[in-house]
Amino acid sequence: MYLNQFLFLSAFLFATGVYGVLARRNGVLVLMSIELILTAVNINLVAFSAFHNNIAGQVFALFVIAVAAAEVGVGLAIVLLIYRNKQSIDLTDVDVMKG
Amino acid sequence: MIAQNIAFGVIAATMVGAAIRLVTTQNVVRAALFLVLVLAGAAAQFLLLSADFVAIVQVLVYIGAIVVLFLFGIMLTRAPIGRDVGLDNEQRWLAALVGALLLGVIVYVTNDAFGSDKINFGRIASAGHTTPSIAVSIFQSYVVPFEVVSVLLLAALVGSIVVARRD
Numbered sequence: 001m002y003l004n005q006f007l008f009l010s011a012f013l014f015a016t017g018v019y020g021v022l023a024r025r026n027g028v029l030v031l032m033s034i035e036l037i038l039t040a041v042n043i044n045l046v047a048f049s050a051f052h053n054n055i056a057g058q059v060f061a062l063f064v065i066a067v068a069a070a071e072v073g074v075g076l077a078i079v080l081l082i083y084r085n086k087q088s089i090d091l092t093d094v095d096v097m098k099g
Numbered sequence: 100m101i102a103q104n105i106a107f108g109v110i111a112a113t114m115v116g117a118a119i120r121l122v123t124t125q126n127v128v129r130a131a132l133f134l135v136l137v138l139a140g141a142a143a144q145f146l147l148l149s150a151d152f153v154a155i156v157q158v159l160v161y162i163g164a165i166v167v168l169f170l171f172g173i174m175l176t177r178a179p180i181g182r183d184v185g186l187d188n189e190q191r192w193l194a195a196l197v198g199a200l201l202l203g204v205i206v207y208v209t210n211d212a213f214g215s216d217k218i219n220f221g222r223i224a225s226a227g228h229t230t231p232s233i234a235v236s237i238f239q240s241y242v243v244p245f246e247v248v249s250v251l252l253l254a255a256l257v258g259s260i261v262v263a264r265r266d
Binding site: 001002003004005006007008009010011013014015016017018019020022023024025026027028029031032033035036039042043046047048050051053055056058059061062063065066067068069070071072073074076077078079080081083084089091092 | 100103104105107111114115118119121122127130131134137138141144145147148149150152153156157160163164165166168169171172174176177185186187188190191193194195197198199201202205206209210213214215216217218219222223229232233236237241242244245248251252254255256258259260261262265
């Protein structure tokens with residue numbers, strides 16, 4: 001198998017995730033799109049781990065998974081706080097820092 | 100090798116379709132289920148790359164824990180369970196342009212750099228299970244990052260409780 005096919009799949013997932021982060025207004029959906037981006041990174045890491053026959057890539061993928069779990073926990077707590085204060089999780093309403 | 104390529108194609112097509120539906124669907128719960136499909140596809144790709152331990156962790160942590168967390172988030176923020184118009188903002192087309200440009204650049208660069216490189220599965224298969232070598236790698240070379248990640252998880256746990264607590 002070519003290394004490229006995994007890299008292209010990962011690039012597509014990454015681009016889709018970036019689109020989701022930019023285009024969604026629901027906070028939970030933005031967090032889901034970030035998960036898409038992190039999954040793309042993991043596929044790249046594991047593909048290069050197989051390509052170089054070096055286990056370090058898989059170890060880094062495990063670290064990314066652990067950090068993603070922490071990120072989702074904090075992110076959802078923030079989204080809950082936004083919901084409690086504004087009664088909505090529409091991110092276009094969160095504009096107190098707009099000049 | 101043919102069977103592996105067919106498996107890759109089927110799984111990749113599923114992942115691509117699920118990812119597109121994930122960022123375009125107007126139903127939040129369905130988006131979470133499409134996320135499950137993408138993550139399960141990623142786990143299957145890890146298995147194709149003979150990364151068995153990472154695949155299991157992906158299923159356990161992502162599908163088992165993170166997606167459940169997302170579903171709790173959806174329920175606690177009382178998102179409508181059915182269709183919900185207006186999940187996208189008005190910069191949708193600009194975002195699609197940015198995504199397409201990023202995809203084009205990454206595909207061009209990776210094709211330029213790794214256009215003809217093949218993954219040598221014979222070498223990987225002779226290495227056997229990945230779990231022992233991952234354990235050795237984590238607890239010898241990467242033991243400090245491992246401990247830092249433990250502290251990070253603890254900090255994130257305490258932090259999210261403090262942020263989300265009603266007092």
